[in-house]
Amino acid sequence: MSLSLSLSSSASKLQAIRWVRPRLDILDQLLLPHASTYIDISSSADGHRAIATMQTRGAPAIAIVAALSLAAELLGSSHQVAQLEAESAATFIEQRLDYLATSRPTAVNLFDAIRKLKAVVRNAVTSGEDVVGAYVSAAEAMLAADVADNQNIGRLGAEFILGRSLGNQLKVLTHCNTGALATAGHGTALGIIRSLHASDKSLEHVYFTETRPYNQGARLTAYELLVEEIPATLVCDSAVSALLRSDPSIRAIVVGADRVARNGDTANKIGTYQLAIAAKFHGRDFIVAAPTTSIDLDLDSGAGIVIEERSQDEVLATEGFSAESVVAMGSELKRAVVRVAPVGVAAWNPSFDVTPAELITAVVTEKGVFVKAEGANEFDLLKSLSN
Template identity: 40%
Template sequence: MNEIFTLKWRKNTLVLLDQTKIPREVAYVECKTVQDIYDAIQTMIVRGAPAIGVSAAYGMVIAANTYDGKSFSDKEKFMDYLRECAEYLKSSRPTAVNLMWAVDRIMDKVEEMQIASIEEIKAEMEKDAIAIHKEDENTNRTIGLNLLSLLKDGDTVLTHCNAGSLAASAYGTALAVFYMAQEKGMNIKAYADETRPRLQGANLTSFELAEHGVDVTLICDNMAAVVMSQGKIDAVIVGCDRVAANGDTANKIGTYSVSLLADHFQIPVYIAAPTTTIDMDCPDGSAIPIEERGADEVLCVNGGYIAPKEVKTYNPAFDVTPAEYITAIVTEKGIVYPPFKENLEKIMRK
């Protein structure tokens, strides 16, 4: 999979792997406008909290470089335009805090440069977006090494959704452990939940891990209890889209169910979380906004209806795993154990 990349920045164009087409086709989309970036995030051409954050940062650079005000020298109009674009991009998906963090980081830089020229602001925005991109890669590698310290050679890990290199700049978060294991000569196997309704585990995780030569077994979501009861799972490792201050964690719908099963079978649950995903302003899981998506994601599989078109659906994209079912939150700054509120505060001060 060396020839496949999730995102690349090329001369004011963000090139994104179209993840809606994996594994049937490897295709790329060029984003040259703010609207292109918004649509790519909203339609999940790009998905995964880290990748969304990096994409939004580049989206702000595109906004600056494509500003079409009548008077380009009018600084205040330029600044107002950037503020509008920032809020628009942040509205594309409400749950993943990396999106808000990355846009706000770019805008903080902009607001600090009130006396600079527009060209200087644009240059600094691009420099910071590239830095966010590189930092994400380094962060994910470190998270993978920290996760690996919790496992032993021969372990098998159950994961849900896709939190791998397809969801980030490189390595991913939850799946980084498999790539670090390969580097260290350890044999860590994977079980991947299919992850209904969008099947990211089937379409993306099984594809990605198989391409990297990882021993991966795909299962339907409703098989997790069976494989746990049979002693086939040594740990559960998942990514996340937001961690509240008390340790409650939002991740792809179905994660809560997996955590309950793991608790029953006394299997540790590890959350792979860049510190950019930790929201200390969010007191607990009840304050995390949960995105609801369209009915066709539930009603259709591969373009065909599997239920009557007129039937009602409920399609939350995420659920919240209570902190009590989480063994540890693994960040690039270290491993956080309960009590999460106290220890998350400590790690965020590092």
């Protein structure tokens, strides 16, 4: 079987996922923003580890890395799955996909990808070689589709915001990281910001939160905005309400999503819910950007979304690199953990929260911008996606 293919995974200046068949490399996001280091992902075990430890993160990126990590394993020189009977090959792949499903519990994209990939291998029943070939092609197609979907989200979201803005210049705020580092390329919420910046420089300024306790904003969004040369300012999570009151030119808060229920309730990085409340109080748009793979039409509301709880150590201590090793160019970065809270104190560390649909202005997908019916508190995403 011939399996030579090269795919570029990013339309932005950043490339967090590199796939050139049969090799998968990902940007180690635990070292960002101080070092841009790629790690080799050659098996589903490598992919599982990278997702669980957050070397890669972001709902779309998790799904792509999971799918391609198994593709890399199947194409590895030491692997013999292609030599098996079709039934045995499909069973092996399904078992590895079930294992990858245990890496993170909240993001629906991962489970959507696994469901689709299982269907692909079950339909390729001629031989083990056909099963492997069909799986790899499907995983590669997911990579390419994610980039295209993100570019559509960026364009549609930018048009929506510009259509509701007064004047040519505007400011927006975003939370967590939703750009090329969290997707296969371009990004969702940060993709909208990137598209706004490209549209005749109509975007005057971006504010972004630190996103405690893992600091995805301070580390990763900051890194992306610097690379893309977009004017931006970092703010503490707790400073957003004060910022909105002091600067009325901030017209919208734009966030991503890990799972969106049929009624529009949205699970996203912890802290999103309180930003939506602040936006509602101050009369600003609150926009969710997500591919349709993040919409779970089987869920009536956000009450059914499982929220991942991470180690309390992420709250009780802070982790980073010593200032000396960052400043000393060319030296090895020295990771340090600094205990903040006293010993004996417990911490609650949910990774996500759920924002009620009534606080959300619009849900931007690659298929369109969805708003609530006049007078409604919830979306009807099943109807919206059926039209």
